[in-house]
Amino acid sequence: MLRSFRELCAQxxxxxxxxxxxxxxxxQSMCGHPSPEEVFAVVKQRIPSISLATVYxxxxxxxxxxxxxxxxxxxxxxxxxxxxxxxxxxxxxxCRKVEDxxxxxxxxxxxxxxxxxxxxxxxxxxxVIGVCADCKSRPN
Amino acid sequence: MLRSFRELCAQxxxxxxxxxxxxxxxxQSMCGHPSPEEVFAVVKQRIPSISLATVYxxxxxxxxxxxxxxxxxxxxxxxxxxxxxxxxxxxxxxCRKVEDxxxxxxxxxxxxxxxxxxxxxxxxxxxVIGVCADCKSRPN
DNA sequence: CTGATTGCAAACGGTTTGCAGGCTT
DNA sequence: AAGCCTGCAAACCGTTTGCAATCAG
Numbered sequence: 001m002l003r004s005f006r007e008l009c010a011q012x013x014x015x016x017x018x019x020x021x022x023x024x025x026x027x028q029s030m031c032g033h034p035s036p037e038e039v040f041a042v043v044k045q046r047i048p049s050i051s052l053a054t055v056y057x058x059x060x061x062x063x064x065x066x067x068x069x070x071x072x073x074x075x076x077x078x079x080x081x082x083x084x085x086x087x088x089x090x091x092x093x094x095c096r097k098v099e100d101x102x103x104x105x106x107x108x109x110x111x112x113x114x115x116x117x118x119x120x121x122x123x124x125x126x127x128v129i130g131v132c133a134d135c136k137s138r139p140n
Numbered sequence: 141m142l143r144s145f146r147e148l149c150a151q152x153x154x155x156x157x158x159x160x161x162x163x164x165x166x167x168q169s170m171c172g173h174p175s176p177e178e179v180f181a182v183v184k185q186r187i188p189s190i191s192l193a194t195v196y197x198x199x200x201x202x203x204x205x206x207x208x209x210x211x212x213x214x215x216x217x218x219x220x221x222x223x224x225x226x227x228x229x230x231x232x233x234x235c236r237k238v239e240d241x242x243x244x245x246x247x248x249x250x251x252x253x254x255x256x257x258x259x260x261x262x263x264x265x266x267x268v269i270g271v272c273a274d275c276k277s278r279p280n
Numbered sequence: 281c282t283g284a285t286t287g288c289a290a291a292c293g294g295t296t297t298g299c300a301g302g303c304t305t
Numbered sequence: 306a307a308g309c310c311t312g313c314a315a316a317c318c319g320t321t322t323g324c325a326a327t328c329a330g
Binding site for chain 2: 284285286287288289293294295
Binding site for chain 2: 027028030032033034035036037056059062063068069070071072073074075076077078079080081082089090092093097098099101105106107108110111112113114115116117118119120121122123124125126127128129130131132133136
């Protein structure tokens, strides 16, 4: 379970640099889902000369090599829901296309979430993440 | 079911303008979840003089007044998942804070989604959307 | 008539890129 | 030694804002 950063890098085929190691440790130590700017501010305390570009490059490297994951598979730009029916989404992890999935096709009531008290639920949204038929058949 | 745009505006307390009406009709007619730029390109065919700023202003107005909804409740900036355990999310619709919800606290296997053939599922991600305790207690 | 809405252009904020020098392997 | 990685500054792109002219109620 407790493995060194060197091993982790070897496993993912990426070089071990000081910036990379401090960034990794910092991200692991931060709770929640901080933004790149927030991570940058903390890393800067240990490496004052680090640049924001390096933080971005390495966060992407970590995500691409599978060390971390992206929080949301959705598009980066504003997307609006015009479908007024209750429904959920199928998201393609390759092309990021989002398709609707009618609520009846999912047994959402069965979820029965155990939540901390104080959180007032408005609705439950399910994303079925995978690879769409188009991306599956496309060679690349 | 079939109600006029005038009625819809009256109901939401917003003024009826030509741009607004064409934008609404265009968005309703586009399938999927087009970006503001994509909507703009289509609306421009009917109103060549319309500006992108107007499209943005009105999409926001539609979302604020409840005519449409936002596709994803997540932050606009890049957020990374450092928690390697299988889990889901509780998202506050007010402050957009995201908290983790361990997979065991949700009966996800019970969902049994009915999917179109050709879609290969990687995982199912559940967002429990609501208002967190902090935002609930905060007066504003 | 009054306030809301529009189109424009400039500003903005988060993110990416090109590049010269430095570090890892 | 070869190539990857860093820091910098400029570019980028989606989005927002300020403003004067125009429109809806």
